[in-house]
Amino acid sequence: MDAAAAPTGPTAQRFYRHRLPVRLMHWINVLCLTILLMSGLQIFNAHPALYWGHDSSFATPWVSMGAEERDGRMVGVTRIAGHAFVTDGVLGVSASGRGGEPMARGFPSWATIPGPQWLSMGRHWHFFFAWLFVLNGAAYLLYSFFSGHLRRDLLPTREELRRIGASVRDHLLFRHPSGEAAKRYNVLQNLAYLAVIFVLLPLAVVAGMAMSPMLDSVLTGWVDLLGGRQSARTLHFLAATGLLLFVLVHVFEVVISGVWNQLRSMITGYYQVPQDSASRTRPRGVEETRERPVVSGDSRRQP
Structure with missing residues (x-):
C-alpha cells in the first residue's frame, strides 16, 4: 500500500492506495502464480x-x-x-x-495446463513463468526497499503488534477498518505479506531449483541442506500449498470487504475510504474538516 491521499469531497475521500509499479507487479504475480500452480499440478500428475x-x-x-x-x-x-x-x-x-x-x-484435468496430460509442455510453461516470477519478485523487492514501501507499509509497529489479538477478533467477526485505519494494512496483513515474501516464496524458489540436476551438478552439496532432492520436491509442494491458502484467504477478504473498491484500487490506484462511525452520524449541514493531503509515500505513520 504505497499510498498518498487525494480528498475528493467533504464526507467521501478517494485515496491513492497503490502506485503504478506495485499494481503492475501485482498483476504479473497473479498471471505467474496461476500458470505456475496449474502447470505444477500437470507435472505432479506424472508421479502423484x-x-x-x-x-x-x-x-x-x-x-x-x-x-x-x-x-x-x-x-x-x-x-x-x-x-x-x-x-x-x-x-x-x-x-x-x-x-x-x-x-x-x-489432480483433475480442469486443474492442469496446458492440457489434461502433457508433461513436456507443462514443464516448459512452468519453467518459463517461474523465471518471470523470480524476476518480477526481485524487481518488487528492489522497489520496496529503495522507495520505502517495505519499511513504511509492510513492517508493523510495536503498537500494532501489541494489538494483534484485537485484529484477530475483528477478522473473525468480519469487522473491517474505516476512516484513517482503512488507509494502511492491519497487523495481520503485514505479517501475512512478510511471511509470503520472505518465507514461502523463497522456499518455493530454492526448493524448485534444488530439483534441477544441472544446478546440483554445478553447485554440489547444497541440495543436502534441504534433505535431498525428494525432500526439496516435498518442500516445493508444501510452499505452493501455503501460497494457495494465502491466495484463497486474500480473495475471500477482497470479496467480503468490497470487491469493486478493492479491484479499483489495484487497477487505477484509487480506493474509496470507508467512513468511520463519526462521519456517518455527523448532522446534515455540518461539514467535515478537510484533512491535509498526506505526503506521497508517508501514509502509514502520520504525525
Missing part, C-alpha cells in the same frame, strides 16, 4: 506422490494419490502419512474430460 530424503521409496510415500479397486470399481484414494482418505472424483480418480469417463490421475 511425495517422499522425504534423497530417494523415492515407492512403497512408503509420505503423500500419494491413486486409484484402488473397491467393490468392483476404481476409487480415488489419497494417502497422507499412512492414513487413507477417499477422494474419488477429485483426487486419485476423476473424469478424463473426454466423455466424462473416470481415469486414474492425481
Whole structure:
C-alpha cells in the first residue's frame, strides 16, 4: 500500500492506495502464480506422490494419490502419512474430460495446463513463468526497499503488534477498518505479506531449483541442506500449498470487504475510504474538516 491521499469531497475521500509499479507487479504475480500452480499440478500428475530424503521409496510415500479397486470399481484414494482418505472424483480418480469417463490421475484435468496430460509442455510453461516470477519478485523487492514501501507499509509497529489479538477478533467477526485505519494494512496483513515474501516464496524458489540436476551438478552439496532432492520436491509442494491458502484467504477478504473498491484500487490506484462511525452520524449541514493531503509515500505513520 504505497499510498498518498487525494480528498475528493467533504464526507467521501478517494485515496491513492497503490502506485503504478506495485499494481503492475501485482498483476504479473497473479498471471505467474496461476500458470505456475496449474502447470505444477500437470507435472505432479506424472508421479502423484511425495517422499522425504534423497530417494523415492515407492512403497512408503509420505503423500500419494491413486486409484484402488473397491467393490468392483476404481476409487480415488489419497494417502497422507499412512492414513487413507477417499477422494474419488477429485483426487486419485476423476473424469478424463473426454466423455466424462473416470481415469486414474492425481489432480483433475480442469486443474492442469496446458492440457489434461502433457508433461513436456507443462514443464516448459512452468519453467518459463517461474523465471518471470523470480524476476518480477526481485524487481518488487528492489522497489520496496529503495522507495520505502517495505519499511513504511509492510513492517508493523510495536503498537500494532501489541494489538494483534484485537485484529484477530475483528477478522473473525468480519469487522473491517474505516476512516484513517482503512488507509494502511492491519497487523495481520503485514505479517501475512512478510511471511509470503520472505518465507514461502523463497522456499518455493530454492526448493524448485534444488530439483534441477544441472544446478546440483554445478553447485554440489547444497541440495543436502534441504534433505535431498525428494525432500526439496516435498518442500516445493508444501510452499505452493501455503501460497494457495494465502491466495484463497486474500480473495475471500477482497470479496467480503468490497470487491469493486478493492479491484479499483489495484487497477487505477484509487480506493474509496470507508467512513468511520463519526462521519456517518455527523448532522446534515455540518461539514467535515478537510484533512491535509498526506505526503506521497508517508501514509502509514502520520504525525
